[in-house]
Amino acid sequence: MRFDLVLFGGTGDLAWRKLLPALFQSFRHGSLPAGGRIIGVGRGAMSDDEYRALIAQRLAEVEADKRPSDAEFARFAQHLHYLRMDLSQPADYAALRELLQARDADTVVMYLATAPSLFTTVCEQLGAAGLATERTRVVLEKPLGHDLPSNRAINAAVREVFSEAQIFRIDHYLGKPSVQNLLALRFGNAIFEPLWRRENIASIEITMAEQLGVEKRGEFYESTGALRDMVQNHALQLLCAIGMEPPISADADAIRNEKLKVLQSLKRWTPETVSRDVVRGQYAAGQIAGKPVPGYRQEEGVSPTSQTETFVALRTEISNWRWAGVPFFIRTGKRLAGREASIVVHFRQVPHAIYRTPLGAANRLTIHLQPKDGLTLQLMAAAQSQADTGGVQTLSPAALDLDFDQRFGTERVGAYERLLLDVIAGRLNLFVRADEQEAAWQWVEPILETWQQANARGESPRPYVAGHWGPGAASALVARDGHSWMEEF
Known part of the structure; x- marks a missing residue:
């Protein structure tokens, strides 16, 4: 299965500590679909090779039994790409659309590993750019809101763009x-x-x-x-x-x-x-x-x-x-x-x-x-x-x-590894409903x-x-x- 996983916050703390190590482990275990592409999104200017070097540095710091060999990382790095984006700029979403359309994957996962205050903005921009198709899934990290009104507001805004079946609210426990x-x-x-x-x-x-x-x-x-x-x-x-x-x-x-x-x-x-x-x-x-x-x-x-x-x-x-x-x-x-x-x-x-x-x-x-x-x-x-x-x-x-x-x-299989694979496969059992x-x-x-x-x-x-x-x-x-x-x- 060909998939694209767009990781908003691709240079952030969560991506470095949890998400990319989990994706590597799924690659090592042979459970990550072979036709996958992982696109890290960040504000800084960076080439694909520079992003891969950053990820290699991070994976070299994990527990010894989870570190990749040079040969393993060289194969995993082929999945890694980078895109500079300002999440408030429509033109940057147009660039993302061009990148995704050039490949036309079976499934596109938008993983929002950002501050919750950006969830509404990102989803609205994805909708306006025509990136919220029936093949798209969106993952929302916690905390989803600061209280009941803010939780309702975020969910309402996300549902304006995505159906409930496309929304994966993650709780790693x-x-x-x-x-x-x-x-x-x-x-x-x-x-x-x-x-x-x-x-x-x-x-x-x-x-x-x-x-x-x-x-x-x-x-x-x-x-x-x-x-x-x-x-x-x-x-x-x-x-x-x-x-x-x-x-x-x-x-x-x-x-x-x-x-x-x-x-x-x-x-x-x-x-x-x-x-x-x-x-x-x-x-x-x-x-x-x-x-x-x-x-x-x-x-x-x-x-x-x-x-x-x-x-x-x-x-x-x-x-x-x-x-x-x-x-x-x-x-x-x-x-x-x-x-x-x-x-x-x-x-x-x-x-x-x-x-x-x-x-x-x-x-x-x-x-x-x-x-x-x-x-x-x-x-x-x-x-x-x-x-x-x-x-x-x-x-x-x-x-x-x-x-x-x-x-x-x-x-x-670790928690994030299991959940990421479930998102790619479209399984909602371990995700929280609104x-x-x-x-x-x-x-x-x-x-x-x-x-x-x-x-x-x-x-x-x-x-x-x-x-x-x-x-x-x-x-x-x-x-x-x-x-x-x-x-x-």
């Missing part, structure tokens, strides 16, 4: 192999479905923790914060995968219909419940891996009086028959004690205990998203050595551990509004020391339901 295995776990195995409900599950926690700070993205993060950056998209998509009803098929809209129902069933916020069930924090100076790191307010591009949150923990519920009364705890933050993304399903205690067990011990299913990729199921088993316990046997936790990398024995995004923004809007009012009163996020697991109030949040975060067991 949905491309992670572990998330794919989460869906397979739920809907490809008969043993879990009878257990996947309120009668058997005590609570569910979703953690997305980073040791890194904001690095050189302080100015961006000041206007974003953890709620917009991680909860509104990644965390809610994971919650949907855990909470959704079985779809009638693997068709994209069948899956997305069920995710939408989850978002619409989440308990709505009031100022009172936000104050009670949401914790916002901001990291202070501390140590990571034994090295001192600055506080958020000392980072480059950050106001010394910033009220932007770098940590969020919250409690919510899905108000339907399957999940009523089960607390879902979401936690995300920067400069935490470890790099960990996981979903933990805590099952209820046995209804009548005939054995001795450690305090709080129960069955747990942990879905590891990063850095490990796999599943751990905690069961209770008889201890090998028994002390005198009055004839009552003692049980201890024992884990069944499945490491997907070891089990399948091959290099696994009504999903709108429902997610509707849910977080009251939190943002309550925090805005708190900021006006001079209330700041709770401080936490870098290298710890966030403010103490996050532990108190789950303790009210008699639960603990995973690392506190």
Whole structure:
């Protein structure tokens, strides 16, 4: 299949860190269609060979096992081209049209790895230049808007040019192999479905923790914060995968219909419940891996009086028959004690205990998203050595551990690699529909509004020391339901 992938922002951070390394890996794996052309778009003047040299430099900096040999890159470089464009100038889109028409590819992908403020402009210009044909697909990176009105405005403008079936709103968490295995776990195995409900599950926690700070993205993060950056998209998509009803098929809209129902069933916020069930924090100076790191307010591009949150923990519920009364705890933050993304399903205690067990011990299913990729199921088993316990046997936790990398024995497809190939093939299953995004923004809007009012009163996020697991109030949040975060067991 002949395709053209036009990468707006082709010299930007996302292209260098994620997109071009992913495209190279798909080339290395033999999954990138042979007739493909990748056109990097940027504002600077550059020849094709100069662009290829820049990409070669970037790929030389990735992990050793993902670096190309000289021969590999020479073959991959044949796919790479460059076009200088000012995204506000119609004449530059005319030049792009001439470049694309000269080849007449089967599929043209317009990947907008730019600031969201440019999405509307680029799509309007593509439409005016006659580049929004039935063969065209457009990829929109997050964040898609800053709030509900801006999200609606961007989607409305894009739909003036492209149909919903042509729009690929990307959330790279949905491309992670572990998330794919989460869906397979739920809907490809008969043993879990009878257990996947309120009668058997005590609570569910979703953690997305980073040791890194904001690095050189302080100015961006000041206007974003953890709620917009991680909860509104990644965390809610994971919650949907855990909470959704079985779809009638693997068709994209069948899956997305069920995710939408989850978002619409989440308990709505009031100022009172936000104050009670949401914790916002901001990291202070501390140590990571034994090295001192600055506080958020000392980072480059950050106001010394910033009220932007770098940590969020919250409690919510899905108000339907399957999940009523089960607390879902979401936690995300920067400069935490470890790099960990996981979903933990805590099952209820046995209804009548005939054995001795450690305090709080129960069955747990942990879905590891990063850095490990796999599943751990905690069961209770008889201890090998028994002390005198009055004839009552003692049980201890024992884990069944499945490491997907070891089990399948091959290099696994990365998130962006999988998603880019899906765009080229026209598969929408792992992309977010407009009504999903709108429902997610509707849910977080009251939190943002309550925090805005708190900021006006001079209330700041709770401080936490870098290298710890966030403010103490996050532990108190789950303790009210008699639960603990995973690392506190």
